[in-house]
Amino acid sequence: MFTNDQRQQERTGQYGTSRQQYLQELVNQFQNTSDEDPIHISLTEWFLVATETKEKIAANLANFAYDPYNYSFLRQLNVLELFLDCITEPNEKLMEFGIGGICNSCVDPANAAIITQCGGIPLVIKCLSSPVRNTVNYALGALYYLCNKSNREEILKPEVIDVIERYAAAQTVNASFSNLAKAFLDKHLTAADLMDSAICALVYMERVMQHANLQSTAKLVAKGDIMALV
Numbered sequence: 001m002f003t004n005d006q007r008q009q010e011r012t013g014q015y016g017t018s019r020q021q022y023l024q025e026l027v028n029q030f031q032n033t034s035d036e037d038p039i040h041i042s043l044t045e046w047f048l049v050a051t052e053t054k055e056k057i058a059a060n061l062a063n064f065a066y067d068p069y070n071y072s073f074l075r076q077l078n079v080l081e082l083f084l085d086c087i088t089e090p091n092e093k094l095m096e097f098g099i100g101g102i103c104n105s106c107v108d109p110a111n112a113a114i115i116t117q118c119g120g121i122p123l124v125i126k127c128l129s130s131p132v133r134n135t136v137n138y139a140l141g142a143l144y145y146l147c148n149k150s151n152r153e154e155i156l157k158p159e160v161i162d163v164i165e166r167y168a169a170a171q172t173v174n175a176s177f178s179n180l181a182k183a184f185l186d187k188h189l190t191a192a193d194l195m196d197s198a199i200c201a202l203v204y205m206e207r208v209m210q211h212a213n214l215q216s217t218a219k220l221v222a223k224g225d226i227m228a229l230v
Contacts, residue, residue, distance in 0.1 A: 030057040062101035087123040096135045103138040140180035
């Protein structure tokens with residue numbers, strides 16, 4: 001259930017912590033976790049504890065990103081940028097929670113604009129190749145809401161469409177991937193777009209094959225095996 005001012009007041013009471021203050025505390029804790037000195041534990045243990053703490057906070061923030069009541073707070077506290085930073089981490093869980101927060105929040109046009117302006121689209125596209133299913137699901141959902149007239153050329157590249165089409169065709173493998181991918185294609189691609197994408201994909205494959213042939217020829221020439229070229 002979404003929150004409103006009345007429900008929030010009823011839940012926190014007169015002296016409770018406001019939602020904005022609570023989110024600020026989470027952000028501060030996330031940012032300061034790596035700065036804390038390890039006490040009575042090894043560096044390895046400290047690193048594991050710090051990583052787990054950041055994962056829990058990122059997951060918590062991603063859950064709050066689902067509620068429109070929190071959208072303005074997320075923007076004020078730069079939480080959207082924090083989510084994007086998580087996607088750049090080598091940690092698969094942080095990446096999952098980061099793209100989850102982006103997916104939950106980008107339904108709002110103001111949030112989507114910030115994500116796009118901060119270079120979020122390439123990061124979201126990167127998540128399509130993740131081995132983590134939730135990460136792929138969130139990426140497909142995020143692209144569904146992020147794609148618009150101003151950025152469709154950046155998103156609707158042949159290689160991206162090819163990946164999404166593969167997910168759309170994978171109904172028997174993963175219905176969730178397939179349904180989200182089909183919804184994206186139905187909303188954002190016309191028949192002409194699909195034709196253009198197919199042509200671009202063919203041209204791209206032809207160039208790849210030509211490049212491979214040139215490399216093979218160069219190796220034969222380097223070896224002096226001219227007869228193999230005849």
